[in-house]
Amino acid sequence: MYDRMQELGKEQMTRIHDASMDILKNTGVIFNEEEALEIFKKNGFRIDGKIVFFEEKDVEQALKTVPKRFRVYARNPEKDVEIGEDDFVFVPGYGAPYVITPQGDQREATMEDYDNFCKLVHSSKHINMNGWMMVEPSDMPHETVHLDLNLSNILLCDKAFMGSPVSRAGAVEGLEMAAIAWGGKEKIMDKPVSVSLINSLSPLQFSDEMAGSLIELARHGQACVIASLIMAGASGPVTLDGVAALQNAEILAGVTLSQLVRQGAPVIYGSTSSAMDMRTGALSIGAPELSMNISFTAQMARFYNMPSRSGGGLTDSLFPDAQAGIESALALYTAARNGINFMLHSCGILGSYIAMSYEKFLLDEETCGLIRHMFRPTPVSDDSIDAEMIKSVGIGGQYLTHPKTFKLCRTELYMTDLMSRMNYDAWTKAGKKRIDQVAEDKVSQRLAAYERPDIDPGIEKDLTAYVAAKKNG
Amino acid sequence: MYDRMQELGKEQMTRIHDASMDILKNTGVIFNEEEALEIFKKNGFRIDGKIVFFEEKDVEQALKTVPKRFRVYARNPEKDVEIGEDDFVFVPGYGAPYVITPQGDQREATMEDYDNFCKLVHSSKHINMNGWMMVEPSDMPHETVHLDLNLSNILLCDKAFMGSPVSRAGAVEGLEMAAIAWGGKEKIMDKPVSVSLINSLSPLQFSDEMAGSLIELARHGQACVIASLIMAGASGPVTLDGVAALQNAEILAGVTLSQLVRQGAPVIYGSTSSAMDMRTGALSIGAPELSMNISFTAQMARFYNMPSRSGGGLTDSLFPDAQAGIESALALYTAARNGINFMLHSCGILGSYIAMSYEKFLLDEETCGLIRHMFRPTPVSDDSIDAEMIKSVGIGGQYLTHPKTFKLCRTELYMTDLMSRMNYDAWTKAGKKRIDQVAEDKVSQRLAAYERPDIDPGIEKDLTAYVAAKKNG
Numbered sequence: 016m017y018d019r020m021q022e023l024g025k026e027q028m029t030r031i032h033d034a035s036m037d038i039l040k041n042t043g044v045i046f047n048e049e050e051a052l053e054i055f056k057k058n059g060f061r062i063d064g065k066i067v068f069f070e071e072k073d074v075e076q077a078l079k080t081v082p083k084r085f086r087v088y089a090r091n092p093e094k095d096v097e098i099g100e101d102d103f104v105f106v107p108g109y110g111a112p113y114v115i116t117p118q119g120d121q122r123e124a125t126m127e128d129y130d131n132f133c134k135l136v137h138s139s140k141h142i143n144m145n146g147w148m149m150v151e152p153s154d155m156p157h158e159t160v161h162l163d164l165n166l167s168n169i170l171l172c173d174k175a176f177m178g179s180p181v182s183r184a185g186a187v188e189g190l191e192m193a194a195i196a197w198g199g200k201e202k203i204m205d206k207p208v209s210v211s212l213i214n215s216l217s218p219l220q221f222s223d224e225m226a227g228s229l230i231e232l233a234r235h236g237q238a239c240v241i242a243s244l245i246m247a248g249a250s251g252p253v254t255l256d257g258v259a260a261l262q263n264a265e266i267l268a269g270v271t272l273s274q275l276v277r278q279g280a281p282v283i284y285g286s287t288s289s290a291m292d293m294r295t296g297a298l299s300i301g302a303p304e305l306s307m308n309i310s311f312t313a314q315m316a317r318f319y320n321m322p323s324r325s326g327g328g329l330t331d332s333l334f335p336d337a338q339a340g341i342e343s344a345l346a347l348y349t350a351a352r353n354g355i356n357f358m359l360h361s362c363g364i365l366g367s368y369i370a371m372s373y374e375k376f377l378l379d380e381e382t383c384g385l386i387r388h389m390f391r392p393t394p395v396s397d398d399s400i401d402a403e404m405i406k407s408v409g410i411g412g413q414y415l416t417h418p419k420t421f422k423l424c425r426t427e428l429y430m431t432d433l434m435s436r437m438n439y440d441a442w443t444k445a446g447k448k449r450i451d452q453v454a455e456d457k458v459s460q461r462l463a464a465y466e467r468p469d470i471d472p473g474i475e476k477d478l479t480a481y482v483a484a485k486k487n488g
Numbered sequence: 489m490y491d492r493m494q495e496l497g498k499e500q501m502t503r504i505h506d507a508s509m510d511i512l513k514n515t516g517v518i519f520n521e522e523e524a525l526e527i528f529k530k531n532g533f534r535i536d537g538k539i540v541f542f543e544e545k546d547v548e549q550a551l552k553t554v555p556k557r558f559r560v561y562a563r564n565p566e567k568d569v570e571i572g573e574d575d576f577v578f579v580p581g582y583g584a585p586y587v588i589t590p591q592g593d594q595r596e597a598t599m600e601d602y603d604n605f606c607k608l609v610h611s612s613k614h615i616n617m618n619g620w621m622m623v624e625p626s627d628m629p630h631e632t633v634h635l636d637l638n639l640s641n642i643l644l645c646d647k648a649f650m651g652s653p654v655s656r657a658g659a660v661e662g663l664e665m666a667a668i669a670w671g672g673k674e675k676i677m678d679k680p681v682s683v684s685l686i687n688s689l690s691p692l693q694f695s696d697e698m699a700g701s702l703i704e705l706a707r708h709g710q711a712c713v714i715a716s717l718i719m720a721g722a723s724g725p726v727t728l729d730g731v732a733a734l735q736n737a738e739i740l741a742g743v744t745l746s747q748l749v750r751q752g753a754p755v756i757y758g759s760t761s762s763a764m765d766m767r768t769g770a771l772s773i774g775a776p777e778l779s780m781n782i783s784f785t786a787q788m789a790r791f792y793n794m795p796s797r798s799g800g801g802l803t804d805s806l807f808p809d810a811q812a813g814i815e816s817a818l819a820l821y822t823a824a825r826n827g828i829n830f831m832l833h834s835c836g837i838l839g840s841y842i843a844m845s846y847e848k849f850l851l852d853e854e855t856c857g858l859i860r861h862m863f864r865p866t867p868v869s870d871d872s873i874d875a876e877m878i879k880s881v882g883i884g885g886q887y888l889t890h891p892k893t894f895k896l897c898r899t900e901l902y903m904t905d906l907m908s909r910m911n912y913d914a915w916t917k918a919g920k921k922r923i924d925q926v927a928e929d930k931v932s933q934r935l936a937a938y939e940r941p942d943i944d945p946g947i948e949k950d951l952t953a954y955v956a957a958k959k960n961g
Contacts, residue, residue: 044883250887317490
């Protein structure tokens with residue numbers, strides 16, 4: 016289809032690939048993790064201290080075994096999701112230390128907030144997977160909070176969820192809890208029940224937590240996003256193509272490790288690289304460069320026949336206002352149209368990742384619904400066009416009472432849950448609320464109406480006992 | 489490029505075309521205008537009362553002479569615009585009877601409002617053309633207000649503008665005023681200096697005002713948008729492909745008339761068809777069906793090698809809130825990406841066309857800027873990627889102080905005019921303003937800083953005298 020966004024030709028993508036290969040071969044990537052270095056060494060990679068150098072053939076070999084699509088299994092089999100090719104998932108926000116209140120006040124997030132977001136995901140028509148660390152609870156001990164997050168993820172929501180990449184030990188504990196939920200480690204070894212986020216440290220590094228988690232998760236058949244977040248002009252080149260080459264080098268380094276650990280381990284090509292704001296030096300995720308990078312990322316992932324990840328409903332605004340709406344819609348729509356498969360941060364993020372907002376969550380959620388509806392194909396068959404009906408209604412006629420309208424209106428036309436279509440009089444009578452104020456009311460209603468999904472009481476007991484034992488131990 | 493929006497194949501577009509031909513041949517279109525009927529009659533069309541029936545060969549003949557692109561000349565030659573193929577323009581909102589105040593109160597629009605919007609367009613970095621009837625001034629006599637709008641369009645802004653299609657006489661008066669501004673009617677006969685909006689009356693009618701205006705404007709070489717606004721499920725079929733066939737019939741009927749009047753008359757294939765809200769029965773322009781129709785419209789126009797028009801920054805919200813941001817961004821971005829050439833309603837509209845908002849105008853304007861930036865192609869050459877630089881910065885290095893960052897940051901990275909990138913502390917110090925509140929301040933600043941563009945005093949005098957004479961006559 017004609018598109019005013021830049022399409023990369025094969026030759027251009029090859030240029031980006033070649034630049035990445037040059038960087039990987041001559042500059043290399045630091046892996047701050049002993050086993051990672053051992054694995055590379057064992058496979059004949061050149062190593063200098065913690066720097067690993069990659070030959071193109073090694074990367075090509077890894078790319079051969081990466082699956083182009085996979086299924087993530089949910090506790091409720093009806094909610095399994097497919098990731099790759101035409102299939103995509105909306106996943107909520109990730110990593111926010113704060114919550115922005117409906118009054119615009121920033122407060123530290125709590126475990127109750129985390130649970131609330133699990134509940135909203137569970138009852139969401141549009142969010143396909145539960146997240147991880149949607150907020151960072153400030154009222155829980157840092158060392159063990161990942162256990163509580165895992166427990167909430169499994170108990171409060173029956174959708175597939177994101178896993179715990181806090182550290183190698185944390186990843187293992189997440190795997191053990193998943194094994195309890197699925198009735199044994201062998202049950203999840205060949206079927207991913209989680210997707211975990213492994214971030215590089217740009218430029219060209221992986222931390223011990225990330226590399227260690229990646230090794231454990233790949234080894235146990237769990238899916239990982241391998242992602243780069245470059246700030247153009249700060250932690251990477253100021254040009255979009257330079258960012259593409261640098262992030263590609265980082266992602267492919269991680270992908271190569273994953274396939275050395277286990278051939279066929281499901282991994283996702285990920286990026287939320289964006290720009291630095293030149294006035295403040297801070298990361299801007301409302302920047303148009305984010306969407307431009309999303310488009311490049313989607314194209315490069317497809318070049319490698321890999322599933323892809325990007326944000327998301329992202330914004331720099333600290334309030335669910337028009338700016339938040341515009342910036343989030345542009346980025347989320349770009350990701351969804353251009354073929355991203357795993358849309359992290361689809362819902363809730365404000366202020367360049369600093370906070371989640373319940374009201375923004377509901378707004379973004381409706382955006383997800385709008386966007387998915389926009390992708391519905393229309394038959395464009397003679398039957399569906401139905402020129403006979405148009406001729407029979409004729410000049411100056413009306414279609415409102417036509418049987419076909421009655422029959423099809425509920426499937427053809429999107430019904431909003433949140434967005435207002437009131438006229439001025441009705442809006443005035445309803446108190447002239449902005450949509451963020453309407454969302455505030457709906458959040459309370461949604462949480463009040465929440466019902467916990469059923470779970471085998473034995474599994475719940477074992478999970479709770481596991482968490483308690485780890486905390487005491 | 490891979491795209492999750494539906495791409496119409498040639499066969500599907502031919503099906504839509506064939507359905508339209510069937511409707512035009514067998515049901516026909518009413519033209520409530522004597523000369524229009526005479527023109528069709530003279531050219532051998534079958535007529536029954538006011539109903540005109542079209543043969544496919546007549547439509548095909550008309551399509552042969554429609555230009556695929558054209559230039560609209562501005563009073564300031566630096567601001568001429570190109571419409572067609574890859575070139576597109578953002579044009580402000582149109583037809584709103586009200587203004588929504590920053591407090592959310594609806595008030596009748598005035599001539600002062602109209603002038604203010606002319607001033608905002610003049611000083612806009614992102615809006616490429618001035619509009620028409622951006623608001624309907626309630627404080628001016630209905631019979632002559634089009635003269636005042638024309639005068640403001642020419643005097644207050646030196647960009648190309650939209651013309652007056654209020655009636656045949658109104659169109660002629662607009663032409664006469666343009667002739668004064670350009671130094672004679674012969675000066676504008678072969679160079680369009682205006683684009684006027686000709687709407688059908690769905691289903692399958694053209695009013696006398698619209699048909700009469702179209703005849704005069706086409707005759708004098710002025711560009712027209714020929715547009716349909718179908719409410720799916722009310723004034724047209726509930727299915728998207730049915731709407732496409734019906735609107736296509738209406739648009740092609742108007743296009744055929746334009747080419748019978750003058751072969752090669754510049755016309756634009758237009759639509760803002762959207763859906764009826766099934767709860768209220770009212771038009772919804774925040775609906776996802778709007779964007780889906782925009783995509784179909786862009787593709788059908790390209791099928792006929794014609795320039796295309798759609799909205800725009802459209803929303804059902806009555807306040808410049810997050811809903812307004814989301815809905816407007818989705819529609820405007822769809823139009824711009826999918827190849828629409830004339831984006832009417834790019835800025836300012838609230839509440840399903842009922843009102844303009846100054847604050848929304850500024851928000852949408854920045855969205856236009858964001859979107860145009862997103863289309864900037866990146867070279868993706870070895871020079872531009874610059875792997876050597878990435879290698880020299882190396883592992884863990886920084887790019888902030890690199891000469892290349894200094895050199896390119898102003899062109900590579902979009903600098904916002906309105907959108908906030910403050911952190912929470914800075915935002916708190918600045919009074920925690922929502923972006924609509926920030927926009928309110930900026931509107932006053934923009935209007936205070938406005939400087940009227942120069943114009944030949946003789947021309948200004950003649951224009952003013954023309955308007956006065958017409959009002960007294």
